[in-house]
Amino acid sequence: MQLSLHADYALRILIYLGTHPGRLVTTQEISSAYGVSKHHLVRVIHTLAGHKYVAIQPGRSGGVVLSRDPHLIRLGDVVRAAEPNLRLVECFDAKTNTCPITSVCSLKGMLKEALTSFLDTLNQYTVADVLDRGGQRKLAGVFVNIASVNADPRRPSTSGPVHKESTRRSKAASKRDSPAPSPWKRSSSPAAKATPGEGRPPRPE
Numbered sequence: 001m002q003l004s005l006h007a008d009y010a011l012r013i014l015i016y017l018g019t020h021p022g023r024l025v026t027t028q029e030i031s032s033a034y035g036v037s038k039h040h041l042v043r044v045i046h047t048l049a050g051h052k053y054v055a056i057q058p059g060r061s062g063g064v065v066l067s068r069d070p071h072l073i074r075l076g077d078v079v080r081a082a083e084p085n086l087r088l089v090e091c092f093d094a095k096t097n098t099c100p101i102t103s104v105c106s107l108k109g110m111l112k113e114a115l116t117s118f119l120d121t122l123n124q125y126t127v128a129d130v131l132d133r134g135g136q137r138k139l140a141g142v143f144v145n146i147a148s149v150n151a152d153p154r155r156p157s158t159s160g161p162v163h164k165e166s167t168r169r170s171k172a173a174s175k176r177d178s179p180a181p182s183p184w185k186r187s188s189s190p191a192a193k194a195t196p197g198e199g200r201p202p203r204p205e
Helices: 005-019 027-034 038-050 075-082 107-122 127-131 135-151 161-176
Strands: 054-057 063-066
Touching: 005 027, 005 038, 005 054, 005 063, 005 075, 005 127, 005 135, 027 038, 027 063, 027 135, 038 054, 038 075, 075 107, 127 135
Parallel strands: none
Antiparallel strands: 054 063
């Protein structure tokens, strides 16, 4: 199983915001840090905002910030919210399934069990776990180095191979995927789910 870039970037955005707690971060800053498409990140941020993982402040001085304590953001929940397609095989969707052996095949149940186990394992960890044990300090150091390189006037204007590949994959994923702050107190309560029917979040800068 391979996660889509939409889910991959959702996790990366939360990690970046967790590394910069309480600070409004622009989409461009995250795009530069990871060398990925800003356009795609905007779509991912809207998904995260719709599930109340981040808050968006519009305007020139605006940005995005975590709206939950990192200890309350379970990785499996994020993947479930951001992954556009968790149907591992055709028979997972009864409306479009054309497999003739579905009624007598036990594979579907086995795959569902495996998928549930995958998400349950991820839900044993939170964004805070990624940042704990020196992770936040190490990540912050890497992001500082990237920012220094990006700010170097001697740096070529063209992107390197990694950036080009990330951008190419982002564009491909954009076609495939569906559109879509304050100091924290440690808590172990389950992450709250988004309230249905709420308005679309403002567009991040």
